[in-house]
Amino acid sequence: MKPKVSLVRSGTTVDQMVRAIADHIVTGELRPGEKLDEVTLAEKFNVSRTPIREALAQLGVMGLADRRPNRGAIVAVVTQEHLSSMFESMAELEGICARFSAERMTLGERKALESEHIASAQFVRDGAEEDYESYNTGFHTRLYEGAHSKHILEMVILTRSRLAPFRRAQFRLRGRLAKSWEEHDAIVTAIMRADGNVAGEAARAHVTLVSNASAVFASTKGL
Amino acid sequence: MKPKVSLVRSGTTVDQMVRAIADHIVTGELRPGEKLDEVTLAEKFNVSRTPIREALAQLGVMGLADRRPNRGAIVAVVTQEHLSSMFESMAELEGICARFSAERMTLGERKALESEHIASAQFVRDGAEEDYESYNTGFHTRLYEGAHSKHILEMVILTRSRLAPFRRAQFRLRGRLAKSWEEHDAIVTAIMRADGNVAGEAARAHVTLVSNASAVFASTKGL
């Protein structure tokens, strides 16, 4: 009856390993191309190889790791071409979400989106990049969820996690807070008007700009 | 263990199991909600539980299986809402692919698409449903690949496999070969003209029609 929760045990060991390793990949602690040695990881997390293996297999399916049969796994290395296609997909997905959000958001969701957006103007005036970045993440999340489409949400989350190692918030936002806010403003305005096509197009353009910047960043780093 | 030379292609045992089980799910041999017992599957394929476990974990990530901690896995049961969102996503993805195809296909790809499409008219005249279905699959595949976007292709393939258990070719095409062909014709024409928006919209509408039919099918079957 009482499932006796021990410490931070938020699921099975395998799930913990998936989260832990994914986190290390997404935060950049493990860099693309780096070897994911089973015994090393097993020792690091004080578990046997079995859950590590399952975790790596799952990360492979997620696209965060590349598994080579009999040759171990490495942190996924994506080609410039593949990276571009992921950014491109993200822009398309974002456009779809904005369009659906314009058509489907509840009144409460619209109001929340708008008020948060208006409040964020203060971050721009203050040049508070960290606060704005935090708000920005929330803004996009609202769009994803406002689309009321579970499957699209899944695709967005997956794509986001795969892109994470190649994004750097500082780079994305530095010096373009005001511009970002205005782009958000266009999206919000269209959503409040329930104008799906305009909202979608604005969101797609918004993310496309961000993508190009990140793509440049990635390529200059010579991955 | 001796090298197994069974019906499935080579690769690691785990990969074989993933393909085999996924195939059973996609073909409907294993129905949504059905229990995926580790020992039963292990005996059925003459392997130990380990590769089965890894395969089930991967199928879980793919969305083809639901894994309940300590309680085994079952073939994924999707709610009507989730199913709708997948069909909807498929329509959107198809639209994107058609738009990109119109903009990016090589001359060779365009010619191949057009000539196959024209040839398929004969299947309509003959009422050759199986031949048309086979062509139809290829037509859509050409669209997916013509988009020249690896990541979108991945999303399409994943979504398709998850929808497969709920699609029945006979149901989709019976009595609407001519209509399907005309919808294809609109898409092809737009692609040949490199008109991305028209092609995308036509493809989205085309798939949306198919989706509705399938969704009805799924719900009437009371899954």
Next chain:
DNA sequence: GGCATTAAGATTGCATACACTTTCTTAACA
């Protein structure tokens, strides 16, 4: 009779052991 409790059986989760594959080392040969 209905409901909670709990013990037995069944099933999953993880660890360990061993087999097989790849990779590295070393040395012989051209």
Next chain:
DNA sequence: TGTTAAGAAAGTGTATGCAATCTTAATGCC
């Protein structure tokens, strides 16, 4: 000196065993 072959080392792939958890069915209590 460069190439390659053989063996050793390292690492992955699969099987099996045991502990932990869930399921069930029977038992006792109200």
